Amino acid sequence: MSAVDERLLPRPYTLVAELSYRCPLSCAYCSNPIDLDRRRDELATSDWKRVLAEAAALGVLQVNLTGGEPLVRDDLEELVAAARASELYVNLITSGIPADGERLARLAAAGLDSVQLSVQDVDPAGAAWIAGRDGLAAKLEMASAARALGLPLTLNVVLHRGNIARTAAFVALAEQIGAERLELANTQYLGWALLNRDALLPSRAELAAARAVADEARERLRGRVEILFVRPDYYADRPRACMDGWARRYIVVTPDGTALPCHQASSISTLAFENVRARSLAALWNDSPAFRAFRGEAWMPEPCRTCDERDVDFGGCRCQAMALLGDPAATDPACARTPHHELVLAARVRAEESVRAAAEPLRLRRLPLR
């Protein structure tokens, strides 16, 4: 018997399936964990097929097949087909490297619904600085293949000080490749990005200029390209509604089968996250102490507990509280209502003072393809 009444629990809408941490890119803001090298174990095809079916039974409607780079998995076609067999809407989140139009056609035939393609920079030197290599030619080829197959295409660009001045060029690229959606998502400073924060955080003026470009483009392209602009929470004064609340709408399964409420959650060393090899996804979602830890409002400290915005941002990002304060149950320092906000303000001051980005060496993530 379940320890909790399942009727009172939220249900997950989206499964984020991190199929592999292997990746041809080495982005300095990667959302994969910092201790990548200790995490090379990967679930078998049969495990993933079970996870996909269990997710659908639990209420999940969408699956994001991501990584690392999901194309490194030879069984991707089989997993797409399995997801579609469970009626899931299947999004492929890819770097587009290596470009392979025939493979994309096989994935489309297996039931793939949409492609989200990342572009690091339109400037080859900029791409090499942030990701260790330039891959734009491959990405353009994949975009073209996606359009030829009729797959809806989202272009995702992570913004930071090294590329934010080229926001207009990213808009032009989205138009050129026929993307239906452009995500201009500023880096959030967790994991690898936090290690590189002083080189990546843009100044307030750079951020404002990029935002103005995005606002203009959104009006001009309305009905053709949907444009999202996500600012860094360091400039927001209120925390992000991270994952729409802890264990509320999303469930992440890592390459080795660990179930998490968000990509970064394994950084919270005080929680023990369980594995899909040991328990069903439903049991993990409903009963796992790690999923229950910050669900709802009971865990909240002041000022969140009595805050009139607590059902808007859910107290912000638990991983950011862990990273900056060593306490995952603290109010997110991105919030101006906590005294710890001074940590974020100090980083902003450094962003105004520091030298230009490309001069600074970055700590790039590394995990070879094999």
Next chain:
Amino acid sequence: MIGPGARVRLAHKVRLRRDPRTNKMVLLYPERGLELSETAGDIAALCDGRSAGAIVEALAARYAGVARERMEQDVLAFLRTLAERGLLHVEEETA
């Protein structure tokens, strides 16, 4: 502006299905979803290339108690909402 003569079809990226948890119809599209009321679900299911006016006709037969004029207003308003979100392919009536 969508009028009764416009032919409408759900956009290629959109999948209409029933959510087994709520028993409501949902529109799924890249990384998003839209939960529909019973009537909206009925309208969405009829967006198969027929005209907005033909959708009104089909629904009028199904919901006998609803005034025809009110039905047309509701259908057109919902179709415009879908079009604004890029979820509907619209072929305007040719003169």
